[in-house]
Amino acid sequence: MDPTSETPPAAPSSPVATGGGLATLSVEDRPAADALPLDQREVVFDCEGVGVRYDGKRALRDVDLRIHANAVTALIGPSGCGKSTFIRCLNRMNDLIPGASVDGAVAYHGENLYHPQVDPIEVRKRIGMVFQKPNPFPKSIYDNVAFGPRVLGMKDQLDDRVEQALRRAVLWDEVKDRLKEGALGLSGGQQQRLCIARALAVEPDVILMDEPCSALDPISTSAIEDLMLSLTNEYTVVIVTHNMQQAARVADMTAFFSVDQGETGARCGVLVEVDRTDKIFTNPAHERTEAYVTGRFG
Ligand SMILES: Nc1ncnc2c1ncn2[C@@H]1O[C@H](COP(=O)(O)OP(=O)(O)OP(=O)(O)O)[C@@H](O)[C@H]1O
Numbered sequence: 001m002d003p004t005s006e007t008p009p010a011a012p013s014s015p016v017a018t019g020g021g022l023a024t025l026s027v028e029d030r031p032a033a034d035a036l037p038l039d040q041r042e043v044v045f046d047c048e049g050v051g052v053r054y055d056g057k058r059a060l061r062d063v064d065l066r067i068h069a070n071a072v073t074a075l076i077g078p079s080g081c082g083k084s085t086f087i088r089c090l091n092r093m094n095d096l097i098p099g100a101s102v103d104g105a106v107a108y109h110g111e112n113l114y115h116p117q118v119d120p121i122e123v124r125k126r127i128g129m130v131f132q133k134p135n136p137f138p139k140s141i142y143d144n145v146a147f148g149p150r151v152l153g154m155k156d157q158l159d160d161r162v163e164q165a166l167r168r169a170v171l172w173d174e175v176k177d178r179l180k181e182g183a184l185g186l187s188g189g190q191q192q193r194l195c196i197a198r199a200l201a202v203e204p205d206v207i208l209m210d211e212p213c214s215a216l217d218p219i220s221t222s223a224i225e226d227l228m229l230s231l232t233n234e235y236t237v238v239i240v241t242h243n244m245q246q247a248a249r250v251a252d253m254t255a256f257f258s259v260d261q262g263e264t265g266a267r268c269g270v271l272v273e274v275d276r277t278d279k280i281f282t283n284p285a286h287e288r289t290e291a292y293v294t295g296r297f298g
């Protein structure tokens with residue numbers, strides 16, 4: 001199923017689990033974004049047989065998927081097929097949902113993300129997440145972006161760090177004169193870009209975005225899409241989107257999920273196929289994928 005299964009093993013500079021933590025990888029150590037063809041780039045996530053149950057009821061099963069460094073991978077599929085459930089497996093957010101259990105294996109830079117000695121807080125520091133609904137803290141704009149760096153002790157040149165994160169999230173010009181004002185006074189689209197700035201401020205390795213543009217106007221959406229593309233110079237990006245044009249515009253790889261209905265009528269999410277985005281949209285291997293991307297299903 002995975003067309004990139006011949007990919008060489010992870011580069012030696014990868015962050016590794018270090019008895020309870022994941023060592024950091026500085027920006028300078030990261031491989032140049034376009035130095036290698038996509039399928040030869042480092043494997044950031046290697047998922048094998050990943051499934052999730054909620055209260056014992058299976059919602060997603062048997063996901064085999066590799067996610068490569070310095071690329072955008074889009075997760076698409078009909079509502080309820082498990083896209084959010086899957087993306088939450090990548091930074092252990094499902095740990096926070098009572099009754100949720102994850103099976104199968106998720107390797108992050110070659111290390112078992114679910115090893116008992118790996119600290120989920122450390123994981124979420126390295127693997128940031130932006131949600132569908134913006135969730136700024138009830139603090140000032142500045143304090144929202146400075147929050148992560150302060151908690152992590154990254155206090156040097158904090159003003160610069162905040163400015164850079166806001167610039168990268170294409171928000172700086174709109175807020176530079178009101179940094180001390182409350183974040184909840186921003187528009188929905190501005191709040192979402194603030195949440196992206198907050199995620200960027202701690203210099204994560206990976207950014208996960210679950211439908212980040214669904215509440216945004218076309219101009220903000222376009223700005224976020226440009227941002228996603230620019231982020232791949234330094235980061236690995238995984239997005240969930242219902243917007244086919246968005247997946248086609250920004251994603252290097254696209255994974256199509258769907259829902260299987262068992263004999264008992266139980267519905268369960270599955271990964272149908274993953275491939276280069278142009279292949280998924282022009283010549284997918286599966287009829288189900290074609291039906292979805294051409295709008296005949298879902
Ligand atoms: N916290 C939860 N508790 C119980 N069941 C859940 C929970 N979250 C998701 N599910 C179930 O898991 C399945 C997959 O849901 P999920 O939210 O991952 O789908 P999705 O593909 O992200 O859908 P959408 O496109 O609507 O966001 C659904 O049947 C859903 O009801």
Ligand SMILES: [Mg+2]
Nearest residue numbers: 083084085210
């Ligand atoms: Mg979802």
